[in-house]
Structure formats: structure tokens, C-alpha cells
Amino acid sequence: MLGARIWSREETTFAASMGDYVAMAFEIARRRRAEAEIEHLRLHDATTGLPNRDYMIELIRQRLAVPIRKDEVTSIVHVEVNATGGAAWSAGFPTEDEVMGRIAARLRSFAGYGVEIARTRATAISLLITANPLKGTVIRLAEGVLAALSTMDWTDVEVDPSAAIGIALAQQGEIHDARVLLQQGQEAAKQASEGDRFAFAIYDHEHHASLVEAMRQERALRDAFARGQFEVHYQPEFDAASGRWVAAESLLRWRKGDRLVVAAEFIAVVEASDLMLPVGRWVLRQACQDAVGWPLRPDGPALGVRVNVSARQFDEPGLVEDVNAALEASGLDPARLCLELTETTLMRDIDHALEILAHLRALGVQLAIDDFGTGYASLVYLKRLPIDVLKIDRSFVQGLPDATTDVAIVQAIASLAQAFGAHVVAEGVEFRSQQDALLAIGVHRMQGWLYGKAMENDDLCRVVGTSFHPHAVD
Structure with a gap:
């Protein structure tokens, strides 16, 4: 075309290389998005959308590493759900995931404001307090969760779940393994389930030695399996x-x-x-x-x-x-x-x-x-x-x-x-x-x-x- 500018070889090479750089940048961004999505799926429950057990254990591990005052505690509020002794998971009733999905939606209101929430077992949700970690705050949170769950309306699906909450508390330097604190919450929930349909119990530290022994045995079993x-x-x-x-x-x-x-x-x-x-x-x-x-x-x-x-x-x-x-x-x-x-x-x-x-x-x-x-x-x-x-x-x-x-x-x-x-x-x-x-x-x-x-x-x-x-x- 008359008057059109003719690019030099150097300019053409530079433009082509810029195109390659742009394409490379797009590919890197795509891979990073894919990796982020895979990581999200690894650390989240597909049914409820909540973080999973691995995510919660990492949060607890980070919390245990943070220095706290003598009057503060690292705490877990572990919620175990029971739906009519297991009959709810039968024909004509909602599935386990459906029940937990509705409960998770109800408990999402407690997330934020220094509270993290995750689905840590098939029938359990755990909450970790990360702000104002005083014992009274933990108990009020447990009472609030019980109140929320006990007032849920299940008449449309003919199921009436109950909930038992286990509270586990650890002062500075008392526990170093995140899994121990989570298992203490589970043990306390078992104790609470022996009482009313909606109740909570605080972990009894007299049983701590037996839990530590169980963790020691788990490590020994892992080693035994690896060694054939x-x-x-x-x-x-x-x-x-x-x-x-x-x-x-x-x-x-x-x-x-x-x-x-x-x-x-x-x-x-x-x-x-x-x-x-x-x-x-x-x-x-x-x-x-x-x-x-x-x-x-x-x-x-x-x-x-x-x-x-x-x-x-x-x-x-x-x-x-x-x-x-x-x-x-x-x-x-x-x-x-x-x-x-x-x-x-x-x-x-x-x-x-x-x-x-x-x-x-x-x-x-x-x-x-x-x-x-x-x-x-x-x-x-x-x-x-x-x-x-x-x-x-x-x-x-x-x-x-x-x-x-x-x-x-x-x-x-x-x-x-x-x-x-x-x-x-x-x-x-x-x-x-x-x-x-x-x-x-x-x-x-x-x-x-x-x-x-x-x-x-x-x-x-x-x-x-x-x-x-x-x-x-x-």
C-alpha cells in the first residue's frame, strides 16, 4: 500500500518474540489457575463446599505455633451428627451427604469473626476459634451451635438428627500435634452423645495419656506396614x-x-x-x-x-x-x-x-x-x-x-x-x-x-x- 511502513527484520523478530511471551504468560496463568483449582479440591469437601479434615489440621497446626497468653486456649468445637441411629441413611430418607449439607449451610453463619469451620468426618463438622480464644468464648460458641442445630426443621424429609459436641482445649505448649487436639474433640463428642440429644462435653485430660498412646501405636503401625x-x-x-x-x-x-x-x-x-x-x-x-x-x-x-x-x-x-x-x-x-x-x-x-x-x-x-x-x-x-x-x-x-x-x-x-x-x-x-x-x-x-x-x-x-x-x- 502506498505510504505503508515497512518493518525491519529486527522489528519483525521482536514482535514475534513478544507474541511468544504473551502466549507463555497466558499458559502460565492457565496452569496456575488449574493448580489452584486442584489444590482447592484437595482441601475441600465436594458435597458441602466446606474445607476438609486436612485443611483443618493445617489450621490447627498453625494455631498451635502461635504464642498465646496464659488465660487463652487453642480450642476445637467438634460437632458429631447422628440421624436416628442410622435409619436415616436408608431408602426413602435423605442421604448422609444431604443431611450434612443442610447442617453445613446452617453452621456457615458461625464462620468468620475468628472462627474457621470444616467437615472433618463423614458425619462431623469442626470449628476452630482463632480470635479471642478464652474458655468462656468456646463454651458460648458450643451453646450457639447446639441452639442452631436443635431448632432446624426436618419435617419435610422425615428425619430428626441429633448432635453431640466435644470441646478440646489446649494451653500454650500443652499439645504439639494438631491431630491430638482434633481427636480429643472427637472423644469428648462421644461422651456428650451419652447424654441428651443435643449436648456438649469438655475433653477430660485424664484420658490424654491413652490418646497419646493411640497416636504412638498409629506411628508404630505405619512403620510396621512400611517394613512389611x-x-x-x-x-x-x-x-x-x-x-x-x-x-x-x-x-x-x-x-x-x-x-x-x-x-x-x-x-x-x-x-x-x-x-x-x-x-x-x-x-x-x-x-x-x-x-x-x-x-x-x-x-x-x-x-x-x-x-x-x-x-x-x-x-x-x-x-x-x-x-x-x-x-x-x-x-x-x-x-x-x-x-x-x-x-x-x-x-x-x-x-x-x-x-x-x-x-x-x-x-x-x-x-x-x-x-x-x-x-x-x-x-x-x-x-x-x-x-x-x-x-x-x-x-x-x-x-x-x-x-x-x-x-x-x-x-x-x-x-x-x-x-x-x-x-x-x-x-x-x-x-x-x-x-x-x-x-x-x-x-x-x-x-x-x-x-x-x-x-x-x-x-x-x-x-x-x-x-x-x-x-x-x-
Whole structure:
């Protein structure tokens, strides 16, 4: 064009480089926004939008590091919600997340003005006071929260939640671990739940030593798991009618020096920590891998392997994927794997349970209700569950054959299992008299010391290839 300016090579190169810089700046900004969004999701609860447990622990850690006066305290107000003993998480009722979402919306009014709020458990919200941290201020906050929750209107959803508040207080230098203060709030909430429907309690520092011991044990368990000191042992299941071994239940053990520690002594600490998911995943994979190597029997199908699934595992997303991964990695026939769950785990949110169980059944695995009769399963919901096995709790077996009440309960469970088309297994069988009583009722599958204690995998392989010779006597 006449009169148009012609750019020099240097000017053209400079303009191109500026364009590159602008594009780079936009890309850096985009990445930073994406990283910020990921960090936000990591530290916030997706349902309520509140910060989560990790966020609250970091806030407590920062607060504990701030010098305070002698009359001031670092405090947690921990709110545990209970919806009609668990029935609220059933069909026709709002889900756990829906209930907590409404409660979170009500408690948001307390945030700000020196108060931080977070959803620290599935059914709990914690508040941290960061301004004017006097004991009286903390108690007034707890009273205000109780007043707000006790006046909520739930008539539209036919549920009536209650709330228990635990208050934990720490003076300067008294506590150095943020998790200890939060757990003290949880312990106090448990104490408060034993009183009125809406009540609070202050943590009793006389129990502080036991909490510190629990934290010490958690660290020891983390180290044990990292060092490979956990083992999977197996207790065999026997069919007394056919005289054949039919399955084995996987049981976690801790090889602590020369001592073998049973799960009952430490599993509560594992379940209360974030160890439960990796440990549960490892047990599942190990059990499937071991079962592949069990000797095949010419007189019947291969032994099944039973693996317990904790409530924590069942609630967390990814259980179906974990089971599928364990099956694929081991090559185990899915029909040989049976997952054991408790009534309490299944009944908390029946619709969620049905969805997860349907996905698990689609993998081809079997499903069992463990310790049957000790929970609060309703027959209305129980008949909807795709259950293959009912395991009678040992508490109903111990009184056989003399306790008429236990005999009646076992008969009822056996009839119920037959109606559902499920197998029934009696746990805790120790004497021949119990075995004979169970056989008379029609229960053939049994598990207990009469047939063998929990044993290492190599010992199980030797046992299942032999005939049955009970070592227990009446």
C-alpha cells in the first residue's frame, strides 16, 4: 500500500518474540489457575463446599505455633451428627451427604469473626476459634451451635438428627500435634452423645495419656506396614456334612518381633487412621494372590477365599476398582472371592450399598454379611441385598446346644438364609456338641477352633489337603 511502513527484520523478530511471551504468560496463568483449582479440591469437601479434615489440621497446626497468653486456649468445637441411629441413611430418607449439607449451610453463619469451620468426618463438622480464644468464648460458641442445630426443621424429609459436641482445649505448649487436639474433640463428642440429644462435653485430660498412646501405636503401625511386618493368615471353613474344606477367611496379623499380634489388638487404630485404605487394599491383593496357589481338590471345587471389607473401605470411592485390580493381578476366578461386610456398614445408606453391591456382583464375586444378628438390619432392606452368605455370629453359637434362645436364633437365621437362597456359616465353633447341634438345625458350614485356628498360608495349603481331625474336645 502506498505510504505503508515497512518493518525491519529486527522489528519483525521482536514482535514475534513478544507474541511468544504473551502466549507463555497466558499458559502460565492457565496452569496456575488449574493448580489452584486442584489444590482447592484437595482441601475441600465436594458435597458441602466446606474445607476438609486436612485443611483443618493445617489450621490447627498453625494455631498451635502461635504464642498465646496464659488465660487463652487453642480450642476445637467438634460437632458429631447422628440421624436416628442410622435409619436415616436408608431408602426413602435423605442421604448422609444431604443431611450434612443442610447442617453445613446452617453452621456457615458461625464462620468468620475468628472462627474457621470444616467437615472433618463423614458425619462431623469442626470449628476452630482463632480470635479471642478464652474458655468462656468456646463454651458460648458450643451453646450457639447446639441452639442452631436443635431448632432446624426436618419435617419435610422425615428425619430428626441429633448432635453431640466435644470441646478440646489446649494451653500454650500443652499439645504439639494438631491431630491430638482434633481427636480429643472427637472423644469428648462421644461422651456428650451419652447424654441428651443435643449436648456438649469438655475433653477430660485424664484420658490424654491413652490418646497419646493411640497416636504412638498409629506411628508404630505405619512403620510396621512400611517394613512389611503385616501378614495375612487364614482360618479354614469346613462343611461338616460332606467332610470337605470349602473356604478360608483372611485375617490380618502383625509380626511384632517374636510376637504375633492379632488384629483385635490394633485394628481399631488402623480403622481410625488413613492406614485403613492402603492396608485393606494390600490384604485384598495378598489374599487373592495366595488363593491362586491353594491346592486343587479332586473331590470338589477349589476353596473360596473370604476377605473382610471395613466400613471405611466401603464408603470410599474406588472399592470396585480395587477388587477388580486384585482379581486381574492375581488371575483368581472371581467366583472364589467372597467379600464380607457387616449389617451396620450396609444399613447406613441402603441405596448407596445396593449400588456398590451391584457393581461388585457384576465382577462375579460373592458377598457375605458377617456377624449376622448383631446389627440392625431390617428384613425390608435385607431382602433387597444380593447376598450369597450369612455368617452367624459366634455369640449365638457359644450357648449351643443348651441355650434354647440361641438354638431358636440360629434356627431362624438358617431359615432366613434358605429363603434368600444363601449359604449359612456358623462362626466360633469349638466343640463337637456345637457342631452336632448346628447339623441338627441344618447348618453345615462351620468355622472355628474345632477345625483350626488362623494359620499361615503354607500351613493352610497342607491342612486343606488332609482329612478332618478335630483337636478340640468337650
